[in-house]
Amino acid sequence: MPDTRTIRNHLESLIEGAVRAAVEAGDLPDVAIPGAAIERPKDMANGDFASTLPLRLARAAMKPPIEIARSIAAHLPADATIDSPDVAPPGFINLRLSPAFLQQQVEHIIATGPGYADLAIGAGKKAQVEFVSANPTGPLHVGNGRGAAIGDALASALEAAGYEVEREYYVNDAGTQTSYFAETLYARYQQLFGRDVDIPKDGYPGDYMIDLARGVKDEAGDSFLRPEGDPMPAELGTLGIELMVRNIRATLERFGVRYDKWYSEKSLYDGEGAYDQAMAILREAGTLAEREGALWFTSSDLGEDKDNVVVRSDGRPTYYASDIAYHWDKFIRRGFNLVIDVWGADHHGHVSRLKTAAKAVGADPNALHVLLYQLVFLKRGGDAVKIAKRSGEFVTLDELMNDVGADAARFFFLLRSPGAQMDFDLDLAVTQSSENPVFYVQYAHARLCSILERAAEQGHTPDGGDVSLLTHPTELALIREMMRLADVIEVVATSLEPQQLPHYAMSLANAFHAFNDAFKQSNDPSLKVITDDAAMTKARLRLVLSARIALARVLTMMGMTAPERM
């Protein structure tokens, strides 16, 4: 018997078999079949699955789609997974899963447990999701939180889809911004000793730099102080970056994100590192040219709108050079089959040339996905405040978590498609926290746990329950909703649209609440889970148990907690 993961394939083969049978019987002309075209109707009234094949065949077959649909439906064999099919205009074949098949899914879910809805589409493939990777020149802000929520959920969905996934943070500990950061830190540090120095023009004016300098002074006293006018000690910059990275890591852990690797940009330049090797490949391919004292990647020959500098005239490599080396390392040295970079939309101009460069160093550009998320606009007191780390005015991810909690923040970030700009009204987020849909979903999980606990107190267990007793519409609707999880995981993992997760979670929670409250609506206490009917109680406890598994799975995938009580 097929399960939730394979039911679609099963139905496709049924339809395709019916088409062949119809052709053999002479009911249909012998035309090429463009797949069975099984989809899920938006409206459940149109069945659990539908085939639009007749609509697609109409032209080639020179017959009205409705007639084609009738012919195919007539040749569908009896099958335990479905009831008899419906044909609906203009030419849909609607399939409804049989109650017996639905009931069996409860057993399937309980048997598979926490791995319920795992897929095999990524089997044997290594995927990497690199996300946040904010410069360690300041604390994470709200926009970084969006990237964190998206990247982490995508990574989880890819794991569920069968990929071997690594989460990575690329630490920009080299480069120009790092120097500005170090100089700012030294200026603040000197100010603490009474020197009258200004922070650099391109530096970081935020107050957190004063705190950072104060921390250094508390730890190390004046040991980093040099005579006035002398260059700053390099070790201070290194220490500052280390402290900043430590803060960022703590913030992300609080947010529920754990990385497999923190990858240092600086390490690209160590010894015979990635940088040397990637540049050697480009040089050998004749795609480097010296001009105006700088070294250029001649990307315009490869379809880009212009060439780009990889080594400045002062000898320092650009960020672009680092990224080329870094992606050579991802694809060639570490052998990832799928690489996803989650970036803020302000980096979008970099996407095309990175793909071009990745191809030039031997990577498959189709295996590189850059997922851009649009910027987060903060509203506070009605005014829009743009986040900009260097203006020194921004709201940190920590502050956001203080206000609404990590779970709510993650849910809220995931709810929007990455490509849509989002307004984050901080005042509203606080005042509406009790109305936030995150509570709705988590509450459903807590209720599920509570029912199981209450039942156990009264001596009821799900063990040995007969799922064929689950025939009420709200029971079957709940099972249908649980079955969708595999579809959702597939869509999220293949189309990189994590917003499907929270929407699905709300829908699943709703199906449970509706089931759970059905007895109120009908004023029929026999619809409660725990009743005098011992057999019915056991059967419904199995449903509750399976629902808890499914809901916990999607909550976990979103990086949220699945609370047992609230």
Place this chain on the structure above:
RNA sequence: GCCCCGGUAGCUCAACGGAUAGAGCAUCUGACUUCGGAUCAGAAGGUUGUGGGUUCGAGUCCUACCCGGGGUACCA
């Protein structure tokens, strides 16, 4: 100028090229002396920015324009 992303209900947003465009919030109306009401059932709310086009079928694809945002560095 050129490139990218948006424009869908009062608000915030969904919608593998499919059927009557859906949720949450806000508004209105019902239900329960609750296996936890942070609940359920229902109502109302739409010219999917505009004009063309492709398709059996377009919010979705193509095209021209309008509006908002971002990018267009020897910053990252």
